Amino acid sequence: MSTSPIHNVPNDVLGEIFSLCLPPDDSEIRLCSSTAPLSLTHVCSRWRQVGSQLPGLWKCLRWEIQTANVSEETGKALANVVARARSTPHRNLQLLIQNRAWFKDTEPSNPLPDIAIALFMPPISSLTRLALKCVPVVQIHALPKGFFPSIVDLALHLEVSDLYHFPWAQKGPVGAFSDAQALRRVSLGSSVPMNGHHQDRPLASPNVLLPWEQLTHFLDFEPPLTHFPSHYTEQCRDLRYLLVKLHEEDVGPSAYLNWAHSGWHNTVLGTLQCVTLNFWSAGREIDFPAFFDFFDVPNLTALRLDGRGFDFGDVAITWPHLLVERFLTQLSGLRHLRYLSLRLSSIAPDTLRRVLQATPHVTTLDAFIQDNYNSFFEGLVWSVTSQVLPRLDTLVLELDHSVAIQEEEGDTIDPDAFQAFLESRLGDGGHNSLRKIIAYSSDEQEMDGGVPFVEVALEYVSRGLIFERKLVKEYQSSLLWMRRDTEVNDWPELASVC
Structure with missing residues (x-):
């Protein structure tokens, strides 16, 4: 042969x-x-x-496995594969275990085999990026200090049942990453409790020791900040990027008292440049956040508001006049703000107008309004009287998951409203500051030349408008903001653990 x-x-x-x-x-x-x-x-x-x-x-690996398929054999096989590149620089490892949840009052009858020790013994000194999802806390806790000398990025998502059942009082917090001298970016979170409540649960934040003084990025997907140890932020001398998930205790008229009773006091974060406030766990709509009452961020350049509806006049939400004015005053005090991101289900026209008027220095507006951008472009129309966003240079639009797409009816962007906006900015007598529009979608048809709003945009290309259409993979569409955020778009593993 x-x-x-x-x-x-x-x-x-x-x-x-x-x-x-x-x-x-x-x-x-x-x-x-x-x-x-x-x-x-x-x-x-x-x-x-x-x-x-x-x-x-083998230096970059993503191992995603169902709980039922985890065994000593699979753990050994993974360890053998990882060992093939143990000395290779710039290692990247993702270990994602799915479907581990059980009820609070029950413990697993078959604990998972010890994967962590098999993987990290001996230590992988060249590992620079690590993502762990639902790896048992007992295994992570057993890892000693000194195992991660080169790790720069850590995304850690813990199983809520582990938080309930692990004997924190006897064993103390996880210390494996406390001396990671290269660590700079951390994402920390845990799964949602079965009962939907967080008040009586242990939290990941105080039970994972981190070198706070050297962190530049921290993404907190944990429960309310009223439960978060405030002294950590005082140790963050170089923090540039912060994402926090707000809950009911963190918003509304009682938020200030909630934070004050939890021991918070005003903290100056002079190095902080980017903040994302995630309101999705804070109730039905966006409410007044106590964040700016307790954090002084004099050099903030980027702000993202991520949540449901936003309406100062909604009777279902307590937005007293004084809180509205306080919030707008806080926004207008952000003198260095250049990037504003609004990821919302809907926003009332008057609310949009007042928010934009409070942020006149913004040059880049990043938006996703699920309700087909209803009233959005009308709010961006330039006029001598309103003078909304006079320095607007770049508009970023996200097209996926709109009501029009979900209901298969209508347009995600009304072409008439879109044209009126463009004409006010680029037409004869327009303000003429707008330079670029970037549209993102996982569906090529949504950005096809035959789509009405695309046709409108292309008409203005001859007038100097730069119109870019960016196609992304479908599974990334729900976390598109991460892929276009210049501070974390080189950290795609975040989407695996959020």
Whole structure:
């Protein structure tokens, strides 16, 4: 039998071919038998030998597995694969365990085998990026200090049942990352309790020791800030980026007293540049946040408001006149604010107008209004009397998940309102500051040249408008803001654990 021509290909050339089989995005390299790099080692013994000896194939891995499939054998297999690139610089590892939840008053009858020790013993000194989702707390807690000397980015999502059942009082907090001298960016969160309540649960934040004084980015997907140890923020000397998930205790007329009773006092975060306030756990609509009452952020350049409806006049929400004025005063005090992101189900026209008038220095407006951008572009129309966003240079639009798309009826963006907005900015006698519009979608048809609002935009290209259409993968669409946020868009693993 003649030898296959592939056997005549030199090992180095074969290795280059293998490398080209990997996804261009390192975070998408999965440890799966049907995709590269693992599938390449199943073709023949020579391919297995060559592939196993190429550290570059294995330095970035995403292992996603259901709880029922976790065993000592799978853990050992993962450890063996990870070991193939143990000394390779700039390692990236994602370990994501799905469907671990059980009820608060029951403990698992079959604890998972110890995957963490198998993976990190001996320590992977070259590991720079790590994402762990629902790895048992008992396993993470057993990891000693000194195991992660090079880690820069850590995304840690803990299982809520672990938080309930782990003996924190006896064993103390997780200390594995407390001496990680290179650590700069951390995302920390946990799953939602079965009963939907957080008041009686232990929290991840105070039970994971971090080198706060050196962190530059912290994304807190934990319960209310009234439960968050305030002294941590006082240690953050270099914090540039902060995301916090607000809850009912953090918003509304009683929020100030809630925070004050929890021991908070005014803290100056002079290095903080970017803040995301996530209101999705704070009730039905966006309400007054106590955040700016307790944090002084004199150098803030970017602000994102992420939540449901936003309406100062909604009778279902307590927005007293004094709180409205206080919030708008706080916004207008952000003198360095250049980037404003509004990710909302809907926003009332008067509320939009007042928010934009309070932020006149904004040059980039990033928006997703699920309710088909209702009244949005009308609020952006430039006029001598309103003078909304006089320095607006770039408008970023997100097109997925609109009401029109969900109901398969109507337009995500009303072309007439869109044209009126463009004419006020780019037409004869317009303000003429707008330079670029960027539209994002996971559906190419939503950005096709035949879409009415796209046709309108293309008409203004000849007048100097830069119109960019960016197609993204469908599974990324719900977290599109992360992919276009310049501070975290190089950290795609975040979407795996949020």
